[in-house]
Amino acid sequence: MNLTTTYLGLELANPIVCGSSPLGTSIDTLRQLADAGAAAVVLPSLFEEEIVGAAQAQMAMEAQGAGFAEASSYLPDPAGYHVGPDHYLDHIRAAKEAVSIPVIASLNGTSPGGWTRYAEKMQAAGADAIELNAYFLATDPGETGEAVEERTLAIVRAVKAAVSVPIAVKLSPFYSSLSHFARRLEEAGADGLVLFNRFYQPDIDIENLDVVPNLRLSTADELRLRLRWVSILSSQLGISIAASGGAHSAVDVIKAVMTGAHAVQMVSALLIHGPEHIGRTLEAITFWLTEHDYESLAQMQGSMNMAKVPNAAKLTRANYMKMLDSWQQ
Ligand SMILES: Cc1cc2nc3c(=O)[nH]c(=O)nc-3n(C[C@H](O)[C@H](O)[C@H](O)COP(=O)(O)O)c2cc1C
Structure with a gap:
């Protein structure tokens, strides 16, 4: 069965991509994946904080060497200062040597600035693509949604200008008009979108009046939000889309591809079941496609995007009341 797909212009043997996570930290695990x-x-x-922090540390050292004892208290903005955590670059090089599949580097930050030029170093180290994570919780009542979006767009433009x-x-x-923002990202030069980030929601410790961060792995329930938006955006954009969040099984991957995903990222399922889960999932996808007379994965890709589903209203508001009515105990 031909499971090939094109994601970000990269020819992939199948749609399953291991998402950004500690699974990519060890070279052994990368080989297993x-x-x-x-x-x-x-x-x-x-x-961003690591890149900026390393730049500041370097400048402090240099300033001290030059005889400025309290240099760190009046450090200039490190934007433009070309240093950074080199171990990440070493890891890209080691990963590229260890595996022949595309290696995508991930840059995570929220404010435009010199740190975005680190993407250039990632490319030089061999990264086949760059995933930009724009994780940001907007809590300033004085900042508009447009301003929040503009910052991400500026980062995308800066990274796009730095790499090929x-x-x-x-x-x-969480955007009030995701379709509009997605279109602006496409115009700004994004080659693809990953839908979605998972927000890690801290819990409250009622005994100690504390906020406790506890990371929970996803369940397949989280896939539905992705399916809806992959279906909508894949019918509106010309760029690649990866589903991320809640893909645990072959059926989940098939659904995501049907809604129009070019790739499906998995993390939680691989942390739970180990890298071998990918092999089993691919076998099950192949079996299902064969049973259903598909000749290739590409044949079903996008067959359930918003432009093609029989009743697109089912993806949006129109089905809302009907769904509530359908609840039975
Ligand atoms: C332990 C852990 C670490 C993660 N680290 C990152 C990260 O560094 N950068 C990032 O963009 N996403 C990170 N993620 C999010 C995953 O890439 C993914 O978006 C999320 O887990 C949803 O996919 P899943 O349902 O397959 O787990 C992390 C997830 C987990 C569970």
Whole structure:
């Protein structure tokens, strides 16, 4: 069965991509993922804070060397200062040497600035593409949605200007007009979107009056939000789309591809079941496609996007009341 797909202009053997996570930290695990059939891997994110922090540390050292004892208290904006956590670049090089599948670097930040030029170093180290994670919680009542979006667009433009490899933007679902913002991202040069980021919601410790961060892995229930938006956006945009969040099984991958995903990222399922889960999932996809007389994965890609579903209203508001009525105990 031909499971090939094109994501961000990269020819992938199948749609399953290992998403950004600690799974990409060890070279051994990367090899296991590739052996199990992962079509590509996204490395864990390098954060704006890490890049800026390393630049500041370097400047402080240089300033001290030059005799400025309290240099760190009046450091200039590190934008433009070309240093950074080199171990990330070493890891890209090691990953590229270890596996032959595309290696996607992940850059995670929210404010436009010199740190975005780090993308250039990632490309030089061998990254086949760059995933930009625009994780941001807008809490300032004085800032408009437009201003929040404009900042992400500026980052996309800056990274696009710095590299020639494709870039994907990993978004949260929380925009008041996602279709409009997605179109602006496409115009700004994004080669693809990753739908969606998972917001890690901290819990409240009622005994100690504390906020406790506890990371929970996803369940397949989270896929539905992705299916709806992949279906809508894949019918509106000409760029690649990856589903991320809640894809655990072959059926989940099939649904995401039917809605129009060019790739499906998996993390939680691989953390739970191990890299071999990819091989089993690919076998099950192949079996299902064969049973249903498909000749290739491409044949079903986008067959359930918003332009093609028999009743598109079912994806939007019109079905809302009907769905509430359908509840039975
Ligand atoms: C332990 C862990 C670490 C993660 N680290 C990153 C990261 O560094 N950058 C990023 O963009 N996403 C990160 N993610 C989010 C995943 O890439 C993915 O979007 C999310 O887990 C939803 O997919 P899933 O349902 O397949 O787990 C992380 C997820 C987990 C569980």
